[in-house]
Amino acid sequence: MQRLLLFLLAAAAGSGPSFAQTTHSLLPVPKTVRLQEGQLRLRADFRIGVSAPAGDSLLFRAVNRTRATLNRRTGLYFEQETIAPGDTAGLFRVIVTQKQVALPGADEGYHLVISPSGAKLQATTTTGALRGLQTVLQLVQQDSAGYYLPSAVIDDAPRFAWRGLMLDVARHFLPLEALRRNIDAMAVVKLNVLHLHLSDDEGFRVQSKRFPELQRKGSLGQFYTQTEIRELVRYAADRGIVIVPEFDMPGHTTAMLAAYPALASAPGPYQPGPRFRRGDKPLSLPAIMQMIQTTPTPAIDPSHEATYAFLDSFFGEMAGLFPSPWMHIGADENNGVSWKNNPAIVRFMQQQKLADTHALQAYFVRRVHAILRKHNRKTVGWEELAGGPKDLIVQAWSDTAYFHKAVRNNSSILVSKGFYLDLFYPAHAHYRNDLLDASPLVMGGEAALWSEIVDAGNQETRTWPRTGAIAERLWSPATQTDLDDLYRRLFRLSTQLDDLGIDHIGQYERSLRRLAGADAGTLRNLTDILTPVKGYRKLFARLSLPERYTVQSAPLTAVSDIVFVDSEVKRNFRQLVSNWLSTKKNEEAIRIQLLRWKTLAANIRPIPGLEPAIQAHAQRLEAIAGVALEALERRKAGTLTPEWVAQQRPLFAAAGKADGSLELSIVKETEALISGELAPEPTSYPMF
Amino acid sequence: MQRLLLFLLAAAAGSGPSFAQTTHSLLPVPKTVRLQEGQLRLRADFRIGVSAPAGDSLLFRAVNRTRATLNRRTGLYFEQETIAPGDTAGLFRVIVTQKQVALPGADEGYHLVISPSGAKLQATTTTGALRGLQTVLQLVQQDSAGYYLPSAVIDDAPRFAWRGLMLDVARHFLPLEALRRNIDAMAVVKLNVLHLHLSDDEGFRVQSKRFPELQRKGSLGQFYTQTEIRELVRYAADRGIVIVPEFDMPGHTTAMLAAYPALASAPGPYQPGPRFRRGDKPLSLPAIMQMIQTTPTPAIDPSHEATYAFLDSFFGEMAGLFPSPWMHIGADENNGVSWKNNPAIVRFMQQQKLADTHALQAYFVRRVHAILRKHNRKTVGWEELAGGPKDLIVQAWSDTAYFHKAVRNNSSILVSKGFYLDLFYPAHAHYRNDLLDASPLVMGGEAALWSEIVDAGNQETRTWPRTGAIAERLWSPATQTDLDDLYRRLFRLSTQLDDLGIDHIGQYERSLRRLAGADAGTLRNLTDILTPVKGYRKLFARLSLPERYTVQSAPLTAVSDIVFVDSEVKRNFRQLVSNWLSTKKNEEAIRIQLLRWKTLAANIRPIPGLEPAIQAHAQRLEAIAGVALEALERRKAGTLTPEWVAQQRPLFAAAGKADGSLELSIVKETEALISGELAPEPTSYPMF
The missing domain is CATH 3.30.379.10 (Chitobiase/beta-hexosaminidase domain 2-like)
Incomplete structure (x- = not known):
């Protein structure tokens, strides 16, 4: 019944079975x-x-x-x-x-x-x-x-040559079949690079035969064997996709250092796990930022020749395993504190006339770059390596100063800034990405999903169908910018991916059944319009909990872990409201939807495992839906006064607030029914 | 909403959240x-x-x-x-x-x-x-x-030592992750043997290093590598489950003979595929039976010493791969025609004083048994090998004469007769299985799923939660026989398995979305009460189609391929009707359900891919639901005459008929509302 209503709404909103003559249900749209x-x-x-x-x-x-x-x-x-x-x-x-x-x-x-x-x-x-x-x-x-x-x-033909998806399988491991499903989905939207973030503080995820301690001590048993990697590489190649492996260094290496502590800048011991250890008190944002800058974090010792002998042998083995001409070395987020704390490394910097730890990092990158060249591989790294050898490929992710540094250095650039899936931005926010046009050195980009709060149970809902919007941006002509048409096709893509076995809908529905059992259908009427709070607020809510809550085995089964970032019901409702504002048509469809929302709270029963925020959201939804229904009546009766409208505003302000890391996605649209005005959606969202 | 109604119905029927004091939601019920x-x-x-x-x-x-x-x-x-x-x-x-x-x-x-x-x-x-x-x-x-x-x-503690599930991965291959999910489900219901039917006419599914043509020519690329098998064996062992491999011989060997035609009784050539090739005309049941008895079917040549040298080496390798003390050799359904057609084999029979092909088959089994003993393995086979060496383990599946032969021979017995999942019998038909009590030689049993019309897209709906009923029969005391309580717990098990990642609900729901898109929810109101026609009628409907339709790559996406064999809505409705008959309580819940069915046909829209039978079922459902509602009114008004009841009977007879390999599962229950009588359900169903 829910689906039927959805269909009626979609049809009323004009995005039903009929299709645009130029874009059909194609995603990405061809040239x-x-x-x-x-x-x-x-x-x-x-x-x-x-x-x-x-x-x-x-x-x-x-x-x-x-x-x-x-x-x-x-x-x-x-x-x-x-x-x-x-x-x-x-x-x-x-x-x-x-x-x-x-x-x-x-x-x-x-x-x-x-x-x-x-x-x-x-x-x-x-x-x-x-x-x-x-x-x-x-x-x-x-x-x-x-x-x-x-x-x-x-x-x-594609607009950009490099069209990737980065999956972080280090923080939370993904089983092979999940990777295959992601590859299947990538093929549908014509992506051609699967960038696997294979090592980080939390885990090292590939079998090494030369250095078997890497998986033995660095993976907690969760890694891909070489046989599995070869098979996965073949599976991807069969679909026109190359797998680019990333081994992040010199920072983000706790798991590697747990295996080979002799490589480290500080004695250790090391255990795979998050680089930051917190006390038992929640931290403020400035305190977290301070901690990131000043805490000594595990890092490879760049002053030892033995380090480079190790890396030569290691990358030689990995080059034999991954046929990709590119090797990604990360090279991001090393604050240098562990280096400054080690007198031998400080001495080395003086000998080599390296002014600061940035210069030392640049030295390290140059050495690794030379090793990779020897193994016939091109080096890719995150933006912090911009300014090194010209033929380094720079992946922009945060600070545009690095982007411009790369441009000045005439280096090829990949754009991931604006394409971070773990920021919970809706598809339209990813869709226009100015950085792609900022330099002819841009060879493409990558959607990127970091997995602090992503695991095998929600990765597909987090990635699909949203990545389709990024894939289109990278493939289709820049002139393709219609957001309503994008969303129309994106939800069709969702159905197509579901048909192929991608589990984004399955993960969402299974999670609802787990949370609410026989009431899953009722709960879904609410969760279909709840979206995760945008930016890093959800991650920081997690990070600010006492230490035990940072564990990799924490359950990611809360409602905020499983709802989609783009709500189909919200998109349809928005279009319905937008049409109504200009034509006053289909008011009955709007009324049916509001009535449904108005009566929802009474049916959402308290179930253990459901955050209290769920019922609070349902009650706020009931309130604004009731007010909107009254507004429709008042408009007819001619009693919709500015005073009455002003009185209702606080209700909408309250309903628009995040609660339990969740937001009601239809507040602005509902408010437009009383105010008569619907502002365009933001093109960008705050990060914190 | 559908789920909410289901919950209300279940609560009204008395099988809601409250639970029986002795069985709780435990399945299998402990001692x-x-x-x-x-x-x-x-x-x-x-x-x-x-x-x-x-x-x-x-x-x-x-x-x-x-x-x-x-x-x-x-x-x-x-x-x-x-x-x-x-x-x-x-x-x-x-x-x-x-x-x-x-x-x-x-x-x-x-x-x-x-x-x-x-x-x-x-x-x-x-x-x-x-x-x-x-x-x-x-x-x-x-x-x-x-x-x-x-x-x-x-x-x-368990009642029987051997509690198995047989999956046929030869006719349709199952990916490793599907096997792992089945193992997870088996562990929940305390099964301890996963019997894999690894070779048959349609495919050979394990990598052999000694005889690599087996997978090269016998698998069409779909086989498990030795690394994968070792991993799967370990995965199962971790859950207290042993994997017993079956290599079916001397018949059911087309795929092996495609790889090594020198082993065959007739020159070939051989291609993996169904043993019977049909013309372009549908066949009657007697014609199919005749074909099975008289067609020369591929079989290993038992008269060659080279055959046994091959098998010695082959089983030696497989014994190294599968640590199970048991090896299953099939030995079923060889009609002997290929042997009779080969003069050299006939000569061999005369030399060896083997009276007929049955005796020759017994000779072959004795030889293989000796080979397996040498490799320290016990031999298991389907019932046709009963009467050979005493220590052969006989798996009864069809003809009780073999069972009694095994008893006379003092052989250990596994029971699969009554446990064939591919016969589409509801759980209660599997639940009482007299054969388990027929001899103390019975060491347990196995649910068995042959996969002519089962593939990776519907295997889990075909197997779970239904196998739970068989698992309980094999574990729990024989006194545990309450069917209503079984079904109550079985649907809870279904939710538990879903939570663990078993994909039975996911496969069903994804298939509905594929068939009906946005109308999936509406269609589900009908498919929730449709069940596959019982016995071999669905398989034979497939077999009777022109030759091209027997291909392994045929899509198994029709409604009859994906509906559950046990309908939760039907069970709840049955209990509701049954209670109403004795207490006249909850008539309103019955009325709500009937009204819903009565209005369903109008909403089921013709969609390509939906068999015409679907709409016909919806119309017959509309008719009987309407009559039942009228009967409730007439009963109140005192106008429910025997004449009127008699007039309605043909409607129910028509609604009870199979159509499109599907049956409406609630006809008897609905009819009881007009007749006042609800017969107990059959304990057995016809095979054809």
């Missing part, structure tokens, strides 16, 4: 799309034929996956069971002229023509064909007569 | 349970202490998993992050006197005492402690004040 009259109907006799260079088995696996997906989606029992070399004829033809593995920088363009009598997908490279096949799957439509592809001519 | 006054409340300072023989790391992993599950369930952030040797004190104490790995036959008993001031779990063996920890997790309750364990004294 040029011309939809035409007519349809290519899908029937059991639908066949796919492939013309490709001999031995392009990757292409055949991809085409067979496409066939299987169409098969499952349509339930049609296609006659053609598998597509093999020799199957060149078919209603749908795939033509590739050049066999090539996927790498950022490869030609990923394709040309797709669909008419009622057949379809043709042409690409120079296998990778281009993979991208085109994803477009085909997104074009599948249904009507009462069955499934079809609309007639269309599509020319496509 | 003896005494629940007492008082509660052990769970708070953040809840600690677990362990006393165990040194080096029992398996136990510590199990206790830590229990801690993590409690942690996630309660959201409590327990202070005790991990439990390690030395942590012997705690509010909850686990005491094990003897370290031991799990094997059928090991002591699995435990003694559990819970009081408001603490709890103690005592077991002789680690395995017993594992079983007791599962009981503890099922005892967790919640009230408005939080979570607690009820005071109780429990003494427990």
Whole structure:
């Protein structure tokens, strides 16, 4: 019933089954799309034929996956069971002229023509064909007569070469099947780099045969074997995605130092775990900032030659494991205090004429860069390494001063600033990212999900479908900026990913069942419009708890851990209200929604595990929904006075406040029903 | 909303939050349970202490998993992050006197005492402690004040030593994570054997290093590597479960013969795939039976010494991979036609004085049995090998004549007859299984799921929670027979498994979203009471289609592929009707349910992929719900005449018929509202 209402609301809001002629349900939107009259109907006799260079088995696996997906989606029992070399004829033809593995920088363009009598997908490279096949799957439509592809001519190629997703599997480990699901989702939105943050203070996550203590003492048993890594690399490559490994150093290395304390700048001992240890008192934001700047944090000793011998051997092994031409070395957030505290390191700095710990860090990066060059790898690092050797690739994440330093140094740049998924910003805030246009040195960007409060139980809700907005920004023309249309397609993408087995909806629904059992459906009416508080406030609420609450095994099962950052109900309601403000149409749909919210609080029963904030939110929702309903009546009766409106304002101010790390996402829209004004949404949100 | 109604119905039917004093929400029910006054409340300072023989790391992993599950369930952030040797004190104490790995036959008993001031779990063996920890997790309750364990004294031990689940991963492959989820679910219901059917005509699913063509030509790329098998064996052992591998022979070997055609009784060539190839016409049941008896089917040549040299080497390798003391050799369903067609084999039979192909099969089994004995493995096989060496373990599945033959031969017996999950029988039909009591030679049994029409997308809905009923039958006292109580606990188990990550609900809901998109909630009101047609009729409907429809890659996404075999809505409605018949209470709840069904058809919209049968079922449901509502009115008005009742009967007869391999599960219950009589449910169902 909930879904039915959602559908009615969506239809009323104008984002129902009809679709925009230029964007259809394609995400990312191709470079040029011309939809035409007519349809290519899908029937059991639908066949796919492939013309490709001999031995392009990757292409055949991809085409067979496409066939299987169409098969499952349509339930049609296609006659053609598998597509093999020799199957060149078919209603749908795939033509590739050049066999090539996927790498950022490869030609990923394709040309797709669909008419009622057949379809043709042409690409120079296998990778281009993979991208085109994803477009085909997104074009599948249904009507009462069955499934079809609309007639269309599509020319496509990406705007940026490097389109990545960074997952932090160090702070919380993700099982292989979760990584495979993320890769499947990435392929749908044409991302091409999975950047795995494989080591940090909390864990080292790859088997090393040369240095087995890394996984033995640094992983608490949670790591990927080399066999698993090889398989994952192959799985990703099959989908046109390269895995770029990150081994963060010289800071963020507690787990490595737990394994090999001789590498450390201070004697230790070390245990994998968060770098900061707190007392039993909650900390203020300035106190946390102070702690970050002044606490001695574990770091590799850059003054020992033995360090570089270790890293040479280590990176040699990892280069054999990861075929990626890029190796990410982190190089972020080292405050240098451990170095300053070690007299031998201070002496080394004097000998080497290194003015400060920044200079020492630069020295370390230069040494590692030389090692990686020897192993035929390009070095990528977070923005703090900007200004070193020109051919370092700089990943901007926080301070634009580093970005400009990289520009002055003529270094290639990846943009993650504005793309941090763990800040809980809605998709539209990620969608416009000025930094991408700030320099021609930008080669692309990456969505990034740090995992302090993300684990295998909520990672997919945190990442999908929201990452689709970033993927579109990196692939589609810069002129593509319509937010309503983005959201329309984003929620369709969500359904498509669900169909493919991505577990974002599953994780959300399972968590609701866990929290509320048989009442999950009722609770969902509320949680569907609750979103996590934006910025680092949720993380800091966690960090400010007594020490025991920073453990990696803490349960991430609160409502704020599992609600989506983008609320579909909110988007539909917003559009409904926005249309109503200008046309006064569909007031009945608005009224139905408000009535539902007004009666919700009475049905939300106290259940252990539900924060008290949940019932408080429900009550505030009841209050503002009631006021909005009254406002609709008063407007009709002509009694909607400015005085009455002013009296109601505090209710909305209260309802708009965060509580339990959660926000009611529909307060502004509901308030617009009494004020008659709906402000555009912010394009950016505070970080704290 | 749907869930809320379900809850109201359940509460009205008397199976809500209150629980039976003897069975609580325990499944399987322990040998003896005494629940007492008082509660052990769970708070953040809840600690677990362990006393165990040194080096029992398996136990510590199990206790830590229990801690993590409690942690996630309660959201409590327990202070005790991990439990390690030395942590012997705690509010909850686990005491094990003897370290031991799990094997059928090991002591699995435990003694559990819970009081408001603490709890103690005592077991002789680690395995017993594992079983007791599962009981503890099922005892967790919640009230408005939080979570607690009820005071109780429990003494427990299993009725049968061998309690298994057979999964056929040959016909459709299951990914490792699915196997792990099944193992997690098995552990909850205290099963101890995962029997993997690893080879059949359609596929060979394990990597062999000695005979690599087995996976290369026999698996179409879908097999478990030896590393994966070792890991899976360890994963299962950690949960007190042994993996018993089955390599089916001499029949059901097409995939093996595709790899090594020299082993075959006929020249081939062979391709992995179904043994029977059909024409383009649907077949009748007798025609299918005839085909099974007379078609030459691929079989190993038992007359060649080279065959036994191969098997010696093969089983030697597999014995190194699977530590299980048991090896399953299938030995079922070989019609012998390929042997009779081969003059060399006929000659061999004459030389060896083997009267017929049955005798030749017995010869083959004796030879393989000797090989396995050499490799220190006991031989298990399907019932057709009954009558061979006494120490063969016979798995009864179809013809009780074999069972009695095994009894006469004094062989140990496993019961799977009555436990075939792919027959779509409801839990109560599996629950009473007379064969278990038919001989003291019965050492246990196995639920069995053949996978002709089961794949990774629906296997969990097909298996869980239903297998819980079989697990209880194998563990709990024979006196435990209350069906209403079974169903009450079975649906609670379903929620518990969902919480642990088992995907049965997820698979069902995702499939509905795939079929109906935004209308999934509406469709669910119907599919919640649709069940698959019982027996082999659904499989035969598939087999009778033209040849192309037998492919392994056919989509299993129809409604009949994804609905549950046991309907929770039906069980609650049945109990409601049953109570109403004797007490006339809760008529309003019945009326609400009927009204909902009566208006459903109008809302089920035609969607491609939905069989036409769905709308037809909805219309028949509308008709009988309408008649039942009228009957309630007539009963009040005194106009419920026998003539009127008789006139309505054909409507119910029509609604009770299978359509699209689906049945409306609530027809008898609805009919009882007009007839005043509700017959007990059948204890058995037809096979065809």
